[in-house]
Amino acid sequence: MSAHKRIEEMYRDHEVKPYISPERDLESWLLEAKPVPKRNMVRLEEGLLPGDIILLWRINFGTFETTTPYSKYFEYMYGINGPAHMEQLLADGYAYMESAFDSLDHITSTAKKNILKAEGVAGLSKMKAADLDAALREHLTEDRLASYFSVRGYALTEKGRAALENHPEVIDKHPKKKM
Template sequence: MTDLKTIERLYQEYPETPYINPNRDVDTFMAKLDVQKEHLVPKRNMERNEDGLLPGHIILLWRLDLGTFTTDSAIPRYFEYIYGIDAETDLARLIDEGYAYQMSAKEALYLVNAGTLKKILKNAGLSGYSSMKKDELIKFVASKISEEDLAPQMPLIAYTTTEKGHDLVVKYDDVIQKHGPKG
């Protein structure tokens, strides 16, 4: 049985130790490492930029900037295995530091389908929306239902970058290009 200290020793020459999930299957990780060294987090991914962030933080901001990262999104394992960060904890930190925020329910209406929008309107006792298209439904919901009444009915909310976070995504585009952004 291998412990986490064994993995930490592998990273002793790094500027900082990558995040290692305490629930990681360390034995399987070590077995793969015996076959190929590329299972280690690359050293360059543990070097902070001039803004004090790691490449994994920039990739997380980029994902938020795309507008598709929600409260329901699974966090990809590459944040831990390639970038050495705890994306869940670091997301909270990026929000605290003003790089990102969780959208309001009204801002996130684009995420839900027309059927859900109609259900929200029905729950509010409203009528006159049956023939509306999704864009019209979004505007109707936003104008007729308060944020307080809408929030509990939203199945998911998106995260996004602030202007400060977006500026970092632009500034560190080279990190994103190395990751291999999807078009």
Template sequence: MKTLKDVYEHHAEMPFISPKYEQELLKKPIAKRQMERTGEGYLPGHIILLWRIQFGTYTTHHPHHKYFYTTYGIDAQKELEQLIEDGLVRIDTAFESVKLLPVMTLKELLQDKEVKGLSKMKRADLEAALQATYTEASLARIFDERSYSLTEAGQELLDKHPEIIAKHPQKKY
């Protein structure tokens, strides 16, 4: 029976192997191309992570998709932290992340501050009223889920590698 070392001996580097997927990766190995770094030193999995973040739906409470482990061979959480450290991704503020909250929650937060006219307000109005009523610190204490955003450098790196995105199964987010 082949070992992981045998299966991946001809790859440019050893992929991250989560114990949860070890048996699966022995039977269906990660493609060699997924372990080849770009000129900037990133793996295709990093580029796919950037691609997912740019949709604005990736959050601090978002579970990482299985394909990061089984198709791209990266530890998604560790690599996300590295992308943040490298200045390619940033964690949004509470005000920037308010888009994650349902409208009813925004209304409840404003009701707590006795803001009037909530029934006529659209989402943009509610968000503006929230900014006028709360400070960043006070809002940050109320909810802890944050969205991620690409920095300019992260967007530039993503834009340089459309060939990696083109090979990834496409779905609308």
């Protein structure tokens, strides 16, 4: 039986067929395949999949940004294409991309100092992170600041927070790191 037929058989009872990256080595994966659980491929009341809830949960930490790599578990455990689902969450109003000023917490103090130095601001050596942020707000516009760096954070909208709060069972089943 071909790899594609075996996968089709594996997922025949899933409401939504899991995403499989075209780069995945199907033959090797099928040797030890752990199928995406059926429960992760059932649409929730909002039309979202559990993987979407996990994306919202990750955004909620305030550390998910445009340069954050997508964990393989989005594909292998939740059956979604992380980047494509992020775009859909943004388009559907569950999350938004932060402005340059809102994304300042994603760049280093050195980068902030270099931006201010390029703008001709003096007295930077004694400035702490909060002082640097204030100086950036004082001396630059959003458009001007945006031209210096491309990383942007993601944040939840009220709709995204509501979807996350409506599905604690998804988060409860997700493996957590021990702190």
